[in-house]
Amino acid sequence: IAGITQAPTSQILAAGRRMTLRCTQDMRHNAMYWYRQDLGLGLRLIHYSNTAGTTGKGEVPDGYSVSRANTDDFPLTLASAVPSQTSVYFCASSDSRQGGYGYTFGSGTRLTVV
């Protein structure tokens, strides 16, 4: 089934630990995104990638890094987690070259940093 997969579904992480959230899509979408969702703040863009090999910073990039080695995968890494990074993280993809039909979202990763 075509779509976008995130892992893990949820995670409790000790502060200071390193963590990588995984995101894989099989729709051959060129663009991929990472958002965090916090109550009252909506969805805020962390990092994005318009095509394999390129990445860019979003609205809230500090403390996060990404890579886009190929079309399908777009992992998000927290180098040293802090409690303020407790959030629900959504990966999304789009075929922006076709003038888009909006994003397809993954099912999210609920991360708690303690």
Place this chain on the structure above:
Amino acid sequence: GENVEQHPSTLSVQEGDSAVIKCTYSDSASNYFPWYKQELGKRPQLIIDIRSNVGEKKDQRIAVTLNKTAKHFSLHITETQPEDSAVYFCAASNERNFGNEKLTFGTGTRLTIIP
């Protein structure tokens, strides 16, 4: 960059009544405006979108209107049903500018349909 404001943050309506959610955007170059519905514990899902070359679009009980001059767009849900209860997000982007078509989201509206 783009800034999208969404109102109200919460909305309760009687089943069968209409609901309206409003958004404003700041970047006059934005030309694509989708709406997403997010049920509790689920991922956001696209329900309707509109591009700047039209003023209104309908899909059954859902409609979206766009006023480019005032830079605002609205979601209208008629004959509301309990399954319409969810959080709704508006968003805006510039599709013509490849590399700059990232969506900027509003802060969401929690819609509750009262049976």
